[in-house]
Amino acid sequence: MWGASSGGNIALEAAQLLATPTVSWSGLNDLAGFMATHPDVVGKQLIIGADVKSKDIDQDGENQAYYKWLVDNLTANGQVPYETATIYDRLTPATKPVFIANSMTELVPVGEVATLMDRLITLGVGVETLVLPGGRHGEGYMADALPASIAFVIRVLDLRVAS
Template sequence: MAAKTILNVYYDDTHQLALDLYPTRGPARAGVIVIHGGGWFRGDKRKESDWANRLNARGFYVIAPNYREGAQGHYPAPLADMDKLWDWIHRRDLPFNRRALAVVGASAGGNLAVEMALKYGIPGVSLSGILDIADWLGQHRDVIAKQGDTSNFGTAASNTINQSGANDAFYKWFITNYLPDPADYVAATPAKHVTSTSGPMYLANSLNEFVPTSGVAELSGALGQAGIPHSTRMLAGSRHGEGYLDDVFADTTGFLEHTLGLK
C-alpha cells in the first residue's frame, strides 16, 4: 500500500527545482525515477502522479522531479538537472537499495530517462521518447517549425496530450526550441553515445504518432551493436507516450522487475 506522498522537496536550491516522493508503506522493492514530458518547454512532476502511483502500488519507491524548461531549459540544462538529482538521491538516506534504481519517462521525459540509463547504467523505460534528433532534422530541412496549439498543455493529463498523429512542424519546433544551436544536434541524439556500460532499456512508440519510430530503430541498433539488452514495442494508432500506458504497464513493470533482479 502507498504511504502519503511527500511534495515539493528541493533537490536544487540554486534553480529552485523540486521533486515529489512516493514512499511505500512497507519495505520498498526498488526505486524508480519518473520524469515528466512536455517538449522541454512545459510540464510538471504533478502530472506523473498516475504512473507514479501505479508503480508505488507495486512496491517501488518513486521519485518524480521537475527540471528546467523553456528559455532556462535549453540543452543541456535538463541533463545537468538530472545529474544533480542523481547526486541528491545518493546523498540521502532514502529507504531503498541504490543498486536497485531505474528511470522511466515519456516524450521529453523519455529522452531524459534514456540519457540517464546511458550515463549511469541503470534500467530505463522510454514511451515515445524524443530520440531521433540529428538525423531527423537533417532529413527535414524543408519543414517549417510551428508551435501549434498548446493552450491546455499545462492542465491536460499526460495521457491526453498530442494524440492526433503525425505533426512534423510541431516536432521540429520543440526540438529546435530545446536545441537553439545546431552544433548540439549530434550530442543530443542518444544513439550517438551508447556505450558498453549503458543500462538495459524498454523502448515503445506508436506507429503513427507525431514522434517518429525512427528514433526507436536508431537507438535499438546502437544498443544491439554495443551488446546492451533491450526490448522494443510498436503500438498501432497515433497515441503518444502515456496515452498507451495501460497497454504497456505490465510489460514495463515486468522489465523493471527483471532488470532490477526482483524476480
C-alpha cells in the same frame, strides 16, 4: 530512469550518466536525423489548455512542426549541436538494458525506435521493444505499455515481489 516523450529522451540521457536501466516511451532520440531531413519545416508549439491531462492530448500521427519545436527546445534552438543531443553515438557496451515503447504512426517516427534498437543490439545491450498500433503518444498508451514496462523493471533490477 523512466520518461515519456521529451522525458523519454532525458531518461535515456540520464541513464547513460548514472549507469541505470531505462524505460523510454515515445522518446525523441534522433534529433540530428530529424533536423537533417526536415530543414524547411518551421517549428510550432502545440498550445494545450492547462486543464488538459497529458494522456488526453490528441497526438495521433505525425506533427513535424511540433516535433521540430520540441527539438529546438531540447537544444536551446540549436545552441547544443543536434549531433550532440542525439544519443546514438554515446551508447556503449556498458549501457544498461533499455525498454522502448512507441506507436506505429505517432509524433515520434517509429524508425527512431528501430535505429535505437539496432544500435543497442550491435553493442550487446539488452533491449525490449513494444511497438503499438495506431498513433497514441507517451501517456496515451499507458494502459497498454505499463504492464510490460513494470515487468522489465522488476526483471532487470532483479526485484522480488512478495506474495
